[in-house]
Structure formats: structure tokens, C-alpha cells
Amino acid sequence: MARSMLIITRHSPWSGTSAREALDVVLAGGAFELPLGLLFLDDGVFQLISPQHPSSIQQKDLTANLQALSLFGIDELYASNRSLAERGIAADSLSLPVKIMQDDELTALIKRYDHVITI
Structure with a gap:
């Protein structure tokens, strides 16, 4: 059986x-x-706002990637309520159906996965 992985994204779509x-x-x-x-x-929740206007800082819109x-x-998408x-x-106002998690739930969520990667 494949090992489960949680990716934590903490950066806004315009921060690099x-x-x-x-x-x-x-x-x-997923593929x-x-x-x-x-x-x-953290600032990763800004990715969930639509529309994004990244062209002014010469970045690409992440909306299509998120919709894919x-x-x-x-389908296991989460966002920090505190963030x-x-x-x-x-x-x-979020562009994706995410489960909003409280701080104590985040700890349990992270423990559920075999591997956790923060980017």
C-alpha cells in the first residue's frame, strides 16, 4: 500500500x-x-482567493492548477481557520471546497499522514 503524504503550502501565490x-x-x-x-x-490561504491577479508581478495564475x-x-483539502x-x-469566499481546521485538529491531521512536506 502506498504511503500517505500531506503537503503543507505556506506561501502566497505572489511570493515567488x-x-x-x-x-x-x-x-x-495525484498522477x-x-x-x-x-x-x-499561513499565507498559503491566499491561494484560495479568486480571482488572482498575478500578471502585475510577472507570475502565473494558480487557479487552473487548483481547479485540477x-x-x-x-480531494483532501484543508485550510487553517486561524490563518x-x-x-x-x-x-x-474560498475558491475551493476545503475543510476548515482548528489548531487542535491540525495536529491530529498531521499525525494521520505517513509523510509531511512543507513547501
């Missing part, structure tokens, strides 16, 4: 290449049917 790299890892794992989860934490997650079987609240993002 980290957000895109995290999505690339998740999509690649190989690995059991994966994706947690949006379900096509690759990536959303600290950034003034309402849960009903």
Missing part, C-alpha cells in the same frame, strides 16, 4: 515559486495515485 512548486508536487503525486492531502497554512486537483483525485482569520478571509 513556492506555491506553484507545492501544487506541482501534489499534482504529480501516481498516491494518497495525498493538501493543507493551506479534483481531476487528479486530490484565514488572521488574514481577514471569510470561509465562504
Whole structure:
């Protein structure tokens, strides 16, 4: 049986290449049917806001990649309630169906996975 993996993305879509790299890892794992989860934490929750306007900083919009997650079987999507609240993002404004997690739930979530990668 394949080992499960949780990818934690902590960077905004406009802060460099980290957000895109995290999505690339998740999509690649999904293509190989690995059991994966994706947690949006800290500034990573900004990836869940649509529309994104990255062209002004010469970046690409991540929206299409995010929408493709379900096509690759990536349905275990999570976001930190604290991260959303600290950034003034309402849960009903998110572009993806994510499970909003409290801090104590995050600890349990991380322990559920065999491997955890933070990007």
C-alpha cells in the first residue's frame, strides 16, 4: 500500500515559486495515485482567493492548477481557520471546497499522514 503524504503550502501565490512548486508536487503525486492531502497554512490561504491577479508581478495564475486537483483525485483539502482569520478571509469566499481546521485538529491531521512536506 502506498504511503500517505500531506503537503503543507505556506506561501502566497505572489511570493515567488513556492506555491506553484507545492501544487506541482501534489499534482504529480495525484498522477501516481498516491494518497495525498493538501493543507493551506499561513499565507498559503491566499491561494484560495479568486480571482488572482498575478500578471502585475510577472507570475502565473494558480487557479487552473487548483481547479485540477479534483481531476487528479486530490480531494483532501484543508485550510487553517486561524490563518484565514488572521488574514481577514471569510470561509465562504474560498475558491475551493476545503475543510476548515482548528489548531487542535491540525495536529491530529498531521499525525494521520505517513509523510509531511512543507513547501
